Amino acid sequence: MLATVGVASVDDLFADVPSELRLRRPLALAEGMSEQEVFTELAGLAARNVSVEDEISFLGAGMYDTYVPALVDSIISRSEFLTPYTPYQPEVSQGGLQAMFEYQTAISELTGLPVSNASVYEGPSAVAAAGYLAKLHNGRSRFVVSEGVHPHAIESLETLAHGWEMEVERVALDNGATPMPAVDEQVSAVVVAQPNFLGAVERIEPIVEAAHAAGALVICAADPIPLGLLQAPGAQGVDIVVGEGQTLGNRLDYGGPSFGFFAVTESLMRRMPGRIAGRTRDLDGRTGYVLTLQTREQHIRREKATSNICTAQALNALAGIVYLSWLGREGLIELTELLVQRTAYARTRLASIPGVELAHHQPVVREFPVRITGRLDAVLEHCYASGINPGYRLSADELLVAITERRTRADIDRLATAIEEALS
Amino acid sequence: MADPNYPDDLKYHAEHDWARIDGDEATLGITWYAQDTLGEVVFFTPPAVGATLTKDEAYTEVESVKAVSDVVAPLSGEVIEVNGSLGDNPQTINEDPYGEGWLVRIRISNPTEADALMDAAAYVATLP
Amino acid sequence: MSVTTDRRSPWFIAAADDDLTIFDRSRPGRRAFTAPTLDVPERPLDELIPAALRRATPARLPEVSEPEIVRHYNRLSKRNFDLDTGFYPLGSCTMKHNPKxxxxxxxxxxxxxxxxxxxxxxxxxxxxxxxxxxxxxxxxxxxxxxxxxxxxxxxxxxxxxxxxxxxxxxxxxxxxxxxxxxxxxxxxxxxxxxxxxxxxxxxxxxxxxxxxxxxxxxxxxxxxxxxxxxxxxxxxxxxxxxxxxxxxxxxxxxxxxxxxxxxxxxxxxxxxxxxxxxxxxxxxxxxxxxxxxxxxxxxxxxxxxxxxxxxxxxxxxxxxxxxxxxxxxxxxxxxxxxxxxxxxxxxxxxxxxxxSLGAGGLREASEVAVLNANYLLARLREEGVLEHLPAAYPRLCMHEFVLSGAPMKHELGIRTLDLAKRLLDHGVHPPTVYFPLIVEEALLIEPTETETRETLDRFAAIVADVLREAADDPEIARGAPYSTPVRRLDEAGAARQPVLREQF
Missing domain, CATH: 3.40.640.10 (Type I PLP-dependent aspartate aminotransferase-like (Major domain))
Incomplete structure (x- = not known):
């Protein structure tokens, strides 16, 4: 091969690399290993983690121990979905493109907005991306953000807003819900969450009215499963609905990869970030799919692009549409109602323990905070020792408890018993 | 329009825009070369009626499937009419760039600017 | 190389209902999901989530059975080209093997x-x-x-x-x-x-x-x-x-x-x-x-x-x-x-x-990636391809290289896009096209260290074949691909009248 190229050695191929820049030693990394050895080593690392299979976990706060059906694993592990690049050649990418189109339809149905993209990275950065859309749309100087929005999302927005020289004003929750914010003509967008970070179902319509009256957009970060039961934010007038897609058929993976969803009104369509699949026809009149409205994107519009996003989360979004097909129209409602019932049971059960009180009384779907004043350390310690992870610690005295379909009544009773033991 | 065509009654700007001057008003559009380079036009955002155009500055964009092009004002003036039919049929810009594919009409604010524009022969000489 | 103009799909993906979406397959009452047992005392929903906060009508998700879902997505998968199936020299994307x-x-x-x-x-x-x-x-x-x-x-x-x-x-x-x-x-x-x-x-x-x-x-x-x-x-x-x-x-x-x-x-x-x-x-x-x-x-x-x-x-x-x-x-x-x-x-x-690779393996991966790119460039030259598709910068390359299709466009009457589409009929994924922007009719080719010499030789021969074919009859490449599940798609129509979700 070297002779064909016309060089004497591999080293000669790197002639453009100045000799003083050549690394004259091996990288300070261990030498390679066999497949079997690599498996053993990394399985050893995995074994040092306490997963949701190793304890009864009530952790949530943005990602949830949901059940992923076997058919999702089966479909997304197919090479044809796992190993292609972004569908730049639509004639040989119809599978991926059609799946994107189906995914967009499902997201549009859940959010109540007509236009969904094909995915963004994940939930919190999707909120920041929605902020960028709002900035491009109206050029105003401030975001008003409910503290019911996931703290990682608020912080992600703040990180980017600093570069735009925009302010992020936080609105504290009142009894777990977002109070009416003051919105003036400098506000680019009001950001809320549904349900919010403390699990509460928000009353969004009055906030939308106030924001729209001042000409601001409304961004809602939504948990997609409760949207099966709750009013679609888009139907309540929200302009941009984004969210974390992990609970739609994706595993926990210690926080990623999952996907973010992103849906907008028709009038914001041309400011959407990311890929969008569209339906069209081929030369013979057959239905087919392409990436469309690409002039929004970085590879064409460059410094004027609506976002810099390129690689997103196509495979995770595919898991999303497969999962939603598996749940189906009735199944999504049944699942959400199951969560509501079990969560109500857990809420009542924990609130009945002396020393435990509810941190708010808003309606909830799958998550709620409790206050265990002065004794939370002892409770956590005892629960961990009992093989239970009781939830996410919000503060010195508050714990956020998440219920998924994997948490049975027996699990909830065990949690309650462990807390009782710790407090007795 | 399949073949190159540069009508003699128009004035041309180096950024591939044309003006049809009629008294103190002018109709503006993009040239055959511009639409051919872009390919099939899929979207055109008209400026608002009443907007002010400044010669040599971009006043709108036209988009094809895989390109976006600024449209540069050959003359300064105020927009008095936009071609509303392009919203649903942007391909008219390809099909009839000097006729039905016009973009905006303006009231000219500085008539002497027209002196700096090219006639068809001079413009064609600038094309690759 | 025979000219394929019969564009019917292979039998296993050419069923009559090929273009149905998962929503088209929906029928009322069908389902895959069974909810876990409700094991807590059921309370009236209105007590827990006030009706005003709830949806009046369900989200219109598909109603399909598990076998239908599996079949639908497995068949969709067969309409994708993927790295595990064939050569994927997409420049700038480093399509190297993904170990199982x-x-x-x-x-x-x-x-x-x-x-x-x-x-x-x-x-x-x-x-x-x-x-x-x-x-x-x-x-x-x-x-x-x-x-x-x-x-x-x-x-x-x-x-x-x-x-x-x-x-x-x-x-x-x-x-x-x-x-x-x-x-x-x-x-x-x-x-x-x-x-x-x-x-x-x-x-x-x-x-x-x-x-x-x-x-x-x-x-x-x-x-x-x-x-x-x-x-x-x-x-x-x-x-x-x-x-x-x-x-x-x-x-x-x-x-x-x-x-x-x-x-x-x-x-x-x-x-x-x-x-x-x-x-x-x-x-x-x-x-x-x-x-x-x-x-x-x-x-x-x-x-x-x-x-x-x-x-x-x-x-x-x-x-x-x-x-x-x-x-x-x-x-x-x-x-x-x-x-x-x-x-x-x-x-x-x-x-x-x-x-797996360690220090030595990583270096070897880069060396082979660069060797493969230069070898492929040399093989394309030997095959005469560079006469119509010259290297944009004729010098040793690193892990990828750029050809310009400008001469091909003038001499053979086919554009880089046409070449790319015709490559699809030969079972390889085309390189990146029209990037970098500063090279006219650019073709950016990155073979990666994954590929064998035989694969690179074959690719060079395929490109040469396509150019010879175009010299005879450029219409073939201009109309390509023919053997894919769909032919060229109306991207302008898709952008003018966007259809971005299923219409119910």
Missing amino acids: LHERIAALPGHARLHPLQRPAAAQGALELMWSLQQALGEISGLPHVSLQPSAGSHGELAGVLLTRAFHEAHGQQRTKVLTPDTAHGTNPATVTMAGYDLVKIGTDAAGNIDVADLREKATDEVACLMLTNPSTLGLFEPQIKEIAQIVHDVGATLYYDGANLNAIMGICRPGDMGFDIVHFNLHKSFTQPHGGGGPGAGPIAVSDRIEPFLPRPQVVRREDGSFDLDHDRPRSIGRLRGFQGNFGVFVRSYAYIR
């Missing part, structure tokens, strides 16, 4: 079922893996401080430019401009704007290198950063990189390394040694995360000492007692870019890759 071992390891419950808010004491394996990956990426890049958090290359770029902003602000400076070469990926200029800077483009000289004179002129004290890809998107190493770094540092700006092309230089030279301050990696390119048809990826960044205080939080650290932890206490940090700790599942795969 990595999927097995990533799926272990200790990885896949670990909650991101698990307390660090109960996530020591994950934190150690992340810490070890940080160490490895730091060594590979020559920049010791690594954050794994960004979700993809473009996200890493955004992190990097925001780090630059924080660095200048810490020195009381408000700089306004960021420089990128005109060969840059679109993500670079888009990132510059998204980080609140103005873009200034730097030209490319006749040899394909950055125009140093132009850089010198535009490098002022208003410049915050130069973003550079090296090797460049033309597949060429910047021989004057030290001088470039000097110019940039002399005006107090930072030098940013777009790691899209890192696959050319692993173990051979290091961005940190070249003078770069900030690097992003594309773990879905150089480090084998499967691309998934458009993600997931991951875009870790590595930085020099002077940038370290500003890295995103939290950082994975090793404490003095040898335990691993998440350090949130980083007062000068730019903050978070996303939720939790990043795309951990991607880190597992990339770390497995680094452990």
Whole structure:
């Protein structure tokens, strides 16, 4: 091969690399290993983690121990979905493109907005991306953000807003819900969450009215499963609905990869970030799919692009549409109602323990905070020792408890018993 | 329009825009070369009626499937009419760039600017 | 090579209802899901969620059975070309083999079922893996401080430019401009704007290198950063990189390394040694995360000492007692870019890759990637392809190279797009087309170290065949492809009248 190229050695191929820049030693990394050895080593690392299979976990706060059906694993592990690049050649990418189109339809149905993209990275950065859309749309100087929005999302927005020289004003929750914010003509967008970070179902319509009256957009970060039961934010007038897609058929993976969803009104369509699949026809009149409205994107519009996003989360979004097909129209409602019932049971059960009180009384779907004043350390310690992870610690005295379909009544009773033991 | 065509009654700007001057008003559009380079036009955002155009500055964009092009004002003036039919049929810009594919009409604010524009022969000489 | 104009799909995907969506297959009452048993006392729903907060009508998700779902998506999958099936020389995308071992390891419950808010004491394996990956990426890049958090290359770029902003602000400076070469990926200029800077483009000289004179002129004290890809998107190493770094540092700006092309230089030279301050990696390119048809990826960044205080939080650290932890206490940090700790599942795969190859293997991968690219270029020359598709810059390339289809367009009457579409009929994925923008009718070819000599020889012969065929009858390529599930699609129609979801 070297002779064909016309060089004497591999080293000669790197002639453009100045000799003083050549690394004259091996990288300070261990030498390679066999497949079997690599498996053993990394399985050893995995074994040092306490997963949701190793304890009864009530952790949530943005990602949830949901059940992923076997058919999702089966479909997304197919090479044809796992190993292609972004569908730049639509004639040989119809599978991926059609799946994107189906995914967009499902997201549009859940959010109540007509236009969904094909995915963004994940939930919190999707909120920041929605902020960028709002900035491009109206050029105003401030975001008003409910503290019911996931703290990682608020912080992600703040990180980017600093570069735009925009302010992020936080609105504290009142009894777990977002109070009416003051919105003036400098506000680019009001950001809320549904349900919010403390699990509460928000009353969004009055906030939308106030924001729209001042000409601001409304961004809602939504948990997609409760949207099966709750009013679609888009139907309540929200302009941009984004969210974390992990609970739609994706595993926990210690926080990623999952996907973010992103849906907008028709009038914001041309400011959407990311890929969008569209339906069209081929030369013979057959239905087919392409990436469309690409002039929004970085590879064409460059410094004027609506976002810099390129690689997103196509495979995770595919898991999303497969999962939603598996749940189906009735199944999504049944699942959400199951969560509501079990969560109500857990809420009542924990609130009945002396020393435990509810941190708010808003309606909830799958998550709620409790206050265990002065004794939370002892409770956590005892629960961990009992093989239970009781939830996410919000503060010195508050714990956020998440219920998924994997948490049975027996699990909830065990949690309650462990807390009782710790407090007795 | 399949073949190159540069009508003699128009004035041309180096950024591939044309003006049809009629008294103190002018109709503006993009040239055959511009639409051919872009390919099939899929979207055109008209400026608002009443907007002010400044010669040599971009006043709108036209988009094809895989390109976006600024449209540069050959003359300064105020927009008095936009071609509303392009919203649903942007391909008219390809099909009839000097006729039905016009973009905006303006009231000219500085008539002497027209002196700096090219006639068809001079413009064609600038094309690759 | 026979001319195929019969475009019927293979029998197994050519059923009559091929173009039905999962929604078209929906029938009332069908289902796959059975809810777990309601094992708590049922309360009236109105008591728990007031009716005013609830949907009046259900979301119109499909109503389908499990076998229908499986069949639908399996059949859709057969309408995709993929890396496990054939040659995929998509320039700038580094379509290297995705080892199957990595999927097995990533799926272990200790990885896949670990909650991101698990307390660090109960996530020591994950934190150690992340810490070890940080160490490895730091060594590979020559920049010791690594954050794994960004979700993809473009996200890493955004992190990097925001780090630059924080660095200048810490020195009381408000700089306004960021420089990128005109060969840059679109993500670079888009990132510059998204980080609140103005873009200034730097030209490319006749040899394909950055125009140093132009850089010198535009490098002022208003410049915050130069973003550079090296090797460049033309597949060429910047021989004057030290001088470039000097110019940039002399005006107090930072030098940013777009790691899209890192696959050319692993173990051979290091961005940190070249003078770069900030690097992003594309773990879905150089480090084998499967691309998934458009993600997931991951875009870790590595930085020099002077940038370290500003890295995103939290950082994975090793404490003095040898335990691993998440350090949130980083007062000068730019903050978070996303939720939790990043795309951990991607880190597992990339770390497995680094452990498999080791120091020597990584270097060999880059050497073979560069050898394969140069060999393919030479073979295309031998096949006569370069007569119509000359190399844009006739010199040794790194891991990829650019051809220009401009002569082909004039001499044979087919465009780069036509060549690409005709390649589909030969069972190979086309290279990247129409990028970099500065090369007319560009074709950017990256074979990667994965491919055998036989595959490269075959590809060269196929391209030569397509050109010979075009010399006889250009209409064949202009109408291609013929053998794919659909033929060329009306992209203009899709953009003019967007149909972006199923209509009910």
